[in-house]
Amino acid sequence: MKEGDKIPEVLGIDQHGNTIKASDYKGRRIILYSYPKANTSGCTAEACSLQAHKAELEAKGYYIIGVSKDKQEAQAKFAENYNLEFPLIADTSTELLQALGCWGEKVACGHRTVGTLRTTYLVNEDGIIERVMGPKEIKTRIHAEQILEII
Secondary structure, rough: OOOOEEOOEEEEEEEOOOOHHHHHHHOEEEEEEEOOOOOOHHHHHHHHHHOOOHHHHOOOEEEEEEEOOOOHHHHHHHHHHHOOOEEEEOOOOHHHHHHHHEEEEEEOOOOEEEEEEOOEEOOOOEEEEEEOOOOOOOOOHHHHHHHHHOO
16 A cells, blocks of 8 residues: 555454454544564564654554554564553454555565565554555664654
8 A cells, every 4th residue: 555545444353352443543643553573673672662652652643553464362472571552463364464565575684585564654534544664764673753753
C-alpha cells in the first residue's frame, strides 16, 4: 500500500485474542508498524522505543499497532517481556502483511529470503495512509523519535 490508500478494515488478532479493526480507531490516528520477528534485537529496540514514547504519541492523537508473522503466543510473550501496552497482531497467514505490501524478498547476510519488510504506516483518522517509512529509513533504537519529528 502507498500514501493515499485506505488500510484494510480487519487488521487481525492481537496477543490477547482481540480482533483489531481499523474502525476501532475511527477519529484517531494510527502508527501501524510491521516487524520481522518478536524478541529479536532490532524488533525489541523498535518496540521499546515506541513504548517509551507512547504517551507523547498518544498526546498527538496516534495509537500504536504492531504486526508480524509471529504466533499469538509469541506476541503475548514479547509484550509481557517488554511491558508493551499496545496491540501486536499475529499475522501468521501474512494476509495483512501482504495487503500492506510489507511482505517480500529481502537480503540478509548475502542470502535472499522472503519475509516481513520493516515498515511503518502513519494512518489518519479516516484510515488513509499519510506516510510510509520503509526499511532503509527506519532506525529501530530511535524510531519513535523519528515519528515524532514527522508528526
